[in-house]
Structures are given as C-alpha cells and as structure tokens.
Amino acid sequence: MSLMAGDLARAERYTDMLHRRTRDHALDVWHAYAECFEGDILIRTGDAAAGTTLVREALGRLDHAGFYLYHTVFQSIFASGLAVLGQQSEAVALLDGALARCASTGEAWYCPELLRQKGEILAGQGSRLADARLLFEQSIKMARDQGALALEARSAASLAALSTLASAV
Numbered sequence: 001m002s003l004m005a006g007d008l009a010r011a012e013r014y015t016d017m018l019h020r021r022t023r024d025h026a027l028d029v030w031h032a033y034a035e036c037f038e039g040d041i042l043i044r045t046g047d048a049a050a051g052t053t054l055v056r057e058a059l060g061r062l063d064h065a066g067f068y069l070y071h072t073v074f075q076s077i078f079a080s081g082l083a084v085l086g087q088q089s090e091a092v093a094l095l096d097g098a099l100a101r102c103a104s105t106g107e108a109w110y111c112p113e114l115l116r117q118k119g120e121i122l123a124g125q126g127s128r129l130a131d132a133r134l135l136f137e138q139s140i141k142m143a144r145d146q147g148a149l150a151l152e153a154r155s156a157a158s159l160a161a162l163s164t165l166a167s168a169v
Contacts, residue, residue, distance in 0.1 A: 004150060005014055012041055029067050032058040036074040043081045052081030070112045073096045076117055083121050091121055112143035112151040116158050123162050132162055 003011045022031035035058035042051030055078045058085040062071065075098040089132040095118045102111045119135030122128035136159040143152035 003037065003044075004154075008041055011037065015041060021039075029062065029065060032065075033070070033074075036077055039081065040077045040113045043077070043084055048081050048084040048145060052078065052085060056083060072102060072107060072114060076110070076114055078119060079121075083124070088125065092118060095121075109141070109146065109148070110147060112139040112146070112155060115139035115142065116151070116155045119155075120158060121161075122162050123158075123165065129162065129166050131168075135160065136162060 009030055015034055016126045019031070019146070021027070021118040032106055037059065039051040039053075039055035042054065042107075043047070043060050044051075053076060059071075059074055059078060062068070062074070075094055079094040079098075082088075082094065095114050099111060099114050102108050102114070116139045119132040119139065122135065123132035127132040136155050139155035140152055142161065143149075
C-alpha cells in the first residue's frame with residue numbers, strides 16, 4: 001500500500017525489512033518479492049534501468065519456481081520500468097499479456113490498475129488519447145464493480161489528468 005500511495009520512504013523501510021527477513025531465513029520466493037518492490041522504488045526514484053533489471057530477474061526466478069501469486073502486480077512494475085526506458089510497445093504488450101492472464105485465471109482484482117497503466121502509456125503517446133480515455137473509463141467501472149476504491153480513485157485521477165491534457169491540445 002505504501003507504494004500505491006507513493007510513500008516511498010515507508011515502502012523502502014518495509015522493503016528493507018522484507019529483504020533482511022527473507023535472506024536470513026532462506027525464503028526465496030518472498031526475497032524475490034522484496035526485489036520486485038525494490039525495483040519499483042528504483043524505477044520511481046530515477047534508476048529505471050537498475051529497477052527494471054531487478055524486477056525482470058526476480059520475475060524470472062518466480063516463474064522458474066512456478067510461483068504466480070501477485071504476478072500481475074510485478075508485471076505491472078516491470079511494464080512501468082519499460083515505459084520509463086522508452087520501451088512503450090513492450091510495456092503495452094506486457095500489460096496486454098497480464099490482462100489476458102487475468103481473464104483466463106479469474107485473477108481480476110488487479111485488472112483496473114493494469115488498464116489504468118496501459119491508458120497512461122497510451123496517453124503519453126499523444127495520438128492515443130481516445131484509447132486512453134476508454135481504458136480509464138473501463139478501469140473505473142471495473143474498480144467500482146469490485147468495490148476497489150483506491151484503484152477507482154487512481155483511475156479517476158488519470159482520467160481527470162487526461163481531460164486536462166486533451167483540452168490543452
């Protein structure tokens with residue numbers, strides 16, 4: 001929740017704690033989680049290359065272990081890093097894959113955020129504002145249907161920012 005709220009200092013403190021506890025007790029899966037969270041912090045604080053690499057490697061270890069709990073969250077973090085690095089097409093493809101996985105497994109709880117994130121990437125391309133708007137609206141509806149107020153608020157904020165951007169264009 002600290003990461004979603006943008007409280008990076010608290011997120012870093014919790015991530016460090018998770019790193020120490022998982023390393024000391026050989027909890028490899030949870031250690032990979034800590035690395036994904038650390039990668040997210042690195043991406044958000046300006047070291048997208050290192051953060052994206054860390055998340056890619058941790059996702060590889062989780063895939064190898066056959067552990068997919070929160071996989072879509074970590075794919076979202078990875079896509080965020082790719083987008084920051086200018087690899088928008090790869091980021092959108094990764095998000096599309098995560099959305100397809102959600103549809104096939106019923107893991108719909110994070111879909112509103114995946115849709116919002118895809119909308120943010122498309123909005124950043126300038127020429128895809130209408131597509132971004134549809135994704136934000138779909139995200140808001142899905143979050144509302146799930147009762148996911150935080151995800152609904154994030155998507156509503158993205159839609160409002162898009163409206164401001166569209167009126168300036």
